[in-house]
Amino acid sequence: MTKAAAALCALGVASGCGATMYRPTEPRPVMGPGVQIDVVSIRGAAHEAEVAIRTQQPTLIGPISWSAGDRESCTAAKPLPVGQHADNGELFLIPEAFEVNGSQVVFVQLGTDMAIAQPGLFLDFKVDTSANQGCVRTPLTAAGTETLWLADRSPWALSAGLRWDTPLEPLEGTGARLSLEFRALFPVGPLRLFYGFLLGGATCRGADCPSFEYFDDGDSSGAAGLFFHIGGEAGIERRIPIGRWSLAVTLGGSIAEFHLGARPDYTGEQNAGVAGPFASLTLFGSRAEVIPGFAPPARRGAHGPELFIQRLTAFGRGPTESAWVLGFGWRVEGTQ
Secondary structure, three states, X not given: OHHHHXXXXXXXXXXXXXXXXXXEXXXXXXXXXXXXXEEEEEEOOOOEEEEEEEEOOOEEEEEEEEEXXXXXXXXXXXXXXXXXXXXXXXXXXXXXXXXXXXXXXXXXXXXXOHHHOOOOEEEEEEEEOXXXXXXXXXXXXXXXXXXXXXXXXXXXXXXXXXXXXXXXXXXXXXXXXXEEEEEEEEEEOOEEEEEEEEEEEEEEOOOOXXXXXXXXXXXXXXXXXXXXXXXXXXXXXXXXXXXXXXXXXXXXXXXXXXXXXXXXXXXXOOEEEEEEEEEEXXXXXXHHHEOOOEEOOOEOOEEEEEEEEEEEEEEOOOOOEEEEEEEEEEEEEEEO
């Protein structure tokens, strides 16, 4: 599942939609003992912080951590990973405490913890010049409704879903399906355009279905009596705020190939094409996933139930058949 999401993310980057870059609404460098630290950008939904550090003498910086304003600075138990980007963009990690003599830019990995979506968080930098030790603290999330970080475009999003659905009428022998979906969503005015892919399995219905079994006859093996399917989808979505909740209304279409597992002596057709338009409603939960102080909003891990309806047409295993399909699932989404 992680590899599939990474592949979709790579497609988004290839389309010119890398991580959204948020810059401070005003310069906020902070000073410590012989050091100046400036968070010059936040990338994605608070995934990575770009930090410029200047020192007057060799200075040990780190560990770096984030903590709430009501906690003593530099007391977090878990330090954040720190690294630098190579020329090809790949991140390589450096020690959590590193020496700076002059100027250096590092990239702090802020992690995937949903706890970062809370007000009044700070980035804490431990500083040690041998002669002086201290902790430098700079704001990470807003304490109230103020905007600390501003992007020049609306962020795109990655979404993943697990869905179960079933045709209400015969559909070329394809039965109930369990599917994984991955989407990239791109804002266009009040709408979001999306594309993605889906894969999963389905039961086989009808008299021409082979018996369900696992077989291994030496030359071939697999699960008989089940379909494997893979396909693509595209469409539009409108997300409507409802208080602390939001409703995603989706219209689109999909096309997939179904392959029926069977023993080599099976004489029926094993492949079918399935395509058709669909609509769905997804109720995303409390807005607690919105990270305070970012405009446009940066979200982590919004999730909620999905209701799904589709009109499918199947072809390839016999006379073309059409059927309504009903389903439900669960979706997870985060801005990039």
